[in-house]
Amino acid sequence: MRRKSNTSFLEWVAIVGIIASIALLVIQLAAYSNVRERLPVGMVIGGVPVGGLTRQEAQSELQRIYSSPIELHYRNAVFNLDPAQISFRMDTEVMLTRADTYRSDSNFWGGFWDYLWRQPGKSVEVTLKAEYSETQLRNYLKDVARRYDVAPTGGVGDPSSLNFTKGQPGVTLEINSSIAVIDFALRQPVNRRAALTIFEGGTARPPITALNQTLNDYLKSKDFKGVASVVVIDLRSGQEIIINPDVAFSGASVMNMPILMQTYMNWGTDIPSEINTRIADAMTHASDEQGNFLLADVGEGNVIRGGDRINTNLRLLGMQNTFIAKGFNQQGSGAFIKTPANKRTDLSTKPDPYIQATANDIASLLTMIYQCASNGGGAFALAFPTQITQAECQAMISVMAQNQTGALIEGGVPDGVRVAHKEGLTDNTYGDAAIVFSPNGDYILVQYIWTPEFLKWEYGSTLMADMSRAVYNYFNQPPAGQK
Numbered sequence: 001m002r003r004k005s006n007t008s009f010l011e012w013v014a015i016v017g018i019i020a021s022i023a024l025l026v027i028q029l030a031a032y033s034n035v036r037e038r039l040p041v042g043m044v045i046g047g048v049p050v051g052g053l054t055r056q057e058a059q060s061e062l063q064r065i066y067s068s069p070i071e072l073h074y075r076n077a078v079f080n081l082d083p084a085q086i087s088f089r090m091d092t093e094v095m096l097t098r099a100d101t102y103r104s105d106s107n108f109w110g111g112f113w114d115y116l117w118r119q120p121g122k123s124v125e126v127t128l129k130a131e132y133s134e135t136q137l138r139n140y141l142k143d144v145a146r147r148y149d150v151a152p153t154g155g156v157g158d159p160s161s162l163n164f165t166k167g168q169p170g171v172t173l174e175i176n177s178s179i180a181v182i183d184f185a186l187r188q189p190v191n192r193r194a195a196l197t198i199f200e201g202g203t204a205r206p207p208i209t210a211l212n213q214t215l216n217d218y219l220k221s222k223d224f225k226g227v228a229s230v231v232v233i234d235l236r237s238g239q240e241i242i243i244n245p246d247v248a249f250s251g252a253s254v255m256n257m258p259i260l261m262q263t264y265m266n267w268g269t270d271i272p273s274e275i276n277t278r279i280a281d282a283m284t285h286a287s288d289e290q291g292n293f294l295l296a297d298v299g300e301g302n303v304i305r306g307g308d309r310i311n312t313n314l315r316l317l318g319m320q321n322t323f324i325a326k327g328f329n330q331q332g333s334g335a336f337i338k339t340p341a342n343k344r345t346d347l348s349t350k351p352d353p354y355i356q357a358t359a360n361d362i363a364s365l366l367t368m369i370y371q372c373a374s375n376g377g378g379a380f381a382l383a384f385p386t387q388i389t390q391a392e393c394q395a396m397i398s399v400m401a402q403n404q405t406g407a408l409i410e411g412g413v414p415d416g417v418r419v420a421h422k423e424g425l426t427d428n429t430y431g432d433a434a435i436v437f438s439p440n441g442d443y444i445l446v447q448y449i450w451t452p453e454f455l456k457w458e459y460g461s462t463l464m465a466d467m468s469r470a471v472y473n474y475f476n477q478p479p480a481g482q483k
Helices: 002-036 055-066 092-105 108-116 134-148 175-186 208-221 252-267 273-285 288-298 303-316 359-375 379-383 390-401 457-476
Strands: 043-045 070-074 077-081 124-126 170-173 193-195 198-201 227-234 240-243 355-357 418-425 429-438 441-450
Touching: 043 092, 055 092, 070 134, 070 175, 092 124, 134 170, 134 175, 175 193, 208 227, 208 240, 208 457, 227 359, 227 457, 240 359, 252 273, 252 288, 252 303, 252 355, 252 359, 252 390, 252 418, 252 429, 273 288, 273 390, 288 303, 355 359, 359 379, 359 390, 359 429, 359 441, 390 418, 390 429, 429 457, 441 457
Parallel strands: 043 124, 070 193
Antiparallel strands: 070 077, 170 198, 227 240, 227 441, 418 429, 429 441
16 A cells, blocks of 8 residues: 555656646746747847847837947047938848848757757847938038138248248148048947048148239348339249339340240241351340341341331230330431330339330240240230241240350259340349249249449349249248258
8 A cells, every 4th residue: 555655646746847847848938939039149230239139129229329429530629420410321120130030040949959058149240231321421521621621821931031931731621531431430339430531731832922022022121222023923823923014124135035036937947057146146145236137137137127027026916015116226216116114104214215125025925935835825826826836936945045144033043943034234224034944833034123323233133133032932932041
């Protein structure tokens, strides 16, 4: 009887154990089923751990993190970009569907076994899928640039050293590369900050008005009591300054320039050797005799006729104040030509009645020669399409560049810089007109100075060389103190 009782007890114990195990299994299965309805442990979406969260909870967490502002740095300035400003939008449906695929594709019983033994879930990464409006971001950065960019500033001239102080470099936002760093920051769940790409540099050349002011201040510092007319033309930008424009001066040997133009119009590049010799002498030695010979040559043996032809062509080119009415230092009278410049009553240099020029006209002529030599264009191509060629203009510059005096305009530029010019002197008028081929840009410089009394060479040549040095320094910006 006792054996039967013990057997029944053990059976009941076994039955209870089986029932308890089944109940525990059911409970664990139910719990695992609830867990399986959530995103698996180890699941990461767009860098955000979402394991154990429902779809709705994961979507809310992603939205919370990726809608937070991006901290932007522009030098010392810090400001925030709200992703909504550029229509940033995540495609959470696609990302969560992809996450669900990883969950549903995993083996139920294998996952249950890992769950029972508290094994860590397999790490699964779903990449961020998002987009934004690049147009809105670009416009946002353009607004940032308008508010924070700093334009480079130019220096100012010093009339004592004839140099120009260095300006301040500018700061410019690089929009394309800044878009790239913001794009990276937008896709980061942490450390959502970006240093915008900027360019610092590009010191601006002083405005050309600074050169004007420097030249005027220099003349005042030298107690200049006469009349100065200066024209500077930047042949790259077309900017120019003119001090005392359209004042009539004695043309002197500077007028060999329009004579040279007319000679090439008559002969082309097939100039006889004798004429070439006389051209070289007229352009390099200021020979009145050779200038008159060339004047007569273009006038078919008559100096007055030669002057008339030159004057007509100068008028066609828009030069109303420059003329030759008779030969250099020749006896007799010629026709007095009235011009807007010599009819002025406010400024007068008592110019030669028969050979006159203005700095503005001569600068225009040199600009035309330069343009013609550079590309065959300019006013010559319009006014004389078949009479002056590019090769002829290049030859004119070559002839003028052989005139190496080392003084006046040439005296203000370093050795080795090509200067194509012609000077002319009278007792109280100095003139020089040049194309300067400087390292940092070609320019035209024409200078005339006049004083009521005899103009001493030491004083007048120094004035013109110093002004030339200021112009050269303006275009080439030497270090402070360099001459």
